[in-house]
Amino acid sequence: MKTILRRQLALHALAAAIGAAWACAPSAANAQPSSPAIDYPNKPVRLIVGGGSELPARVVAAYLSTTWKQQVNVEPLPSAGGVVAARTVKDAPADGYTLLNTTGAYLLNQAARTPPPFVMSRDFVPVALLGTAPQIVVVPSSLPVKNIAELVAYSKAHPNTVNCASAGVGGSSHLACEMLRHYTKADVQHLPFRGVGPALVDVSAGRAHVTYTAVAALGAIKEGRLRAIAVTGAKRLGALPDVPTVTEQGFPQLTLITWYGIHAPARTPAAVVDLLNRAIDKAVKDPAVMQGLVNAGLEPETMPVAAFSSFMAAQEESVTRLWRESGAKID
Incomplete structure (x- = not known):
């Protein structure tokens, strides 16, 4: 157990160190410009984490906070296996300022519960994939x-x-x-x-x-x-x-693989989703972020919004089928 705690502390320190390094680096001044059509982000962004590790979210948030010059605050809400986090983001304004750090567990919650506490394809819009991981x-x-x-x-x-x-x-x-x-x-x-x-x-x-x-x-x-x-x-x-x-x-x-990604509330403007996708793509491809994600157990991977939407549809079909075939129950 001490080994696990030491590793978690080390990864938290890595996320903080990454943010500090970007803040001091000359390239930090060259933040990704906001689209002239939308002034985003012009205030702090909330990144809500439910089930799963919060470390991938923290590594990406540190990069975005520096390049955007707006704080991306990671907020853990692990209660009920991520259901509380999902409902918090689902009910938030669809303006891109409240995001959900998603994992395969959200599709499992949807498949396992009747009625489901949320439907990913209805209540959220896919923004970006961070990476995948086997068990x-x-x-x-x-x-x-x-x-x-x-x-x-x-x-x-x-x-x-x-x-x-x-x-x-x-x-x-x-x-x-x-x-x-x-x-x-x-x-x-x-x-x-x-x-x-x-x-x-x-x-x-x-x-x-x-x-x-x-x-x-x-x-x-x-x-x-x-x-x-x-x-x-x-x-x-x-x-x-x-x-x-x-x-x-x-x-x-x-x-069986799991994955980490970012979702936004349904009806979030496509221009905001596209800007977020491009910003997160740059973050994941940054060498320091990539190493942080690897250290957190992920194989870093990004894709455009349309591809991530297709990925989510395939994952939903697969997880639902596996849950039903296996006979798994939550009670």
Whole structure:
């Protein structure tokens, strides 16, 4: 747990250092000019963070605050798995001054709840993608399994005893646990925790047997307290080059990525959305921001507004299908 906290503090410090460096750099004076047709931004911008890490938002916000010469304030509202954050932005004026830092968890909330607390395609407009990230499948170093097939076999040899820990009900790690159970017929039970930190603590101690995580587990993996047995993305992680993907292991149906992006309230003017998209594109391509996003566990990626809209539609279809096929429930 101390390793996780140290990493989070270090990443917060990196975001602050990035902002300070831009403020002192000669290029900071060459801020992206606002369109002559719109005077944006002419006051501070709120960037609301619900579920997921707030670190990607802070790194991007530091860059925008400096180049715009207007503060972009990151406001964490993690209650109810991001539902409070989503409703806050949904009900805000559609003027570009209140934005939502989105992740795949928002589409999961939409798929899991009846009626859904919000509908992404109706209540928000896609602004920009920041990056994507696979999940890392980890087990205690004491558990005698080194891959997905061995984990499935172990669960069947120890019926009703193997737990799959998640960071909470309705999140991506919850879905991943249910996918493991459904698609491999593993004898595993979902065990929800209040966040990724507590889940990793119990898996490290052997009180839970498997979980899905991202950058937060790298320290424990390198220290030998956790063993990484698979990556759920399309390719291996640079930080863990020896850990094969689920597809390489013969389980392509376990592929699952998460993503981080920015959304605005529905009916936000297209000119503001376009300006935001171009500004965030420049931010993500800045070397310091890119490194900050990598350190936060993302593979940085940007795309135009139309492409991001198509990406969101495909993600919504995929997440809804996976949730329903897996039989996952939030109660």
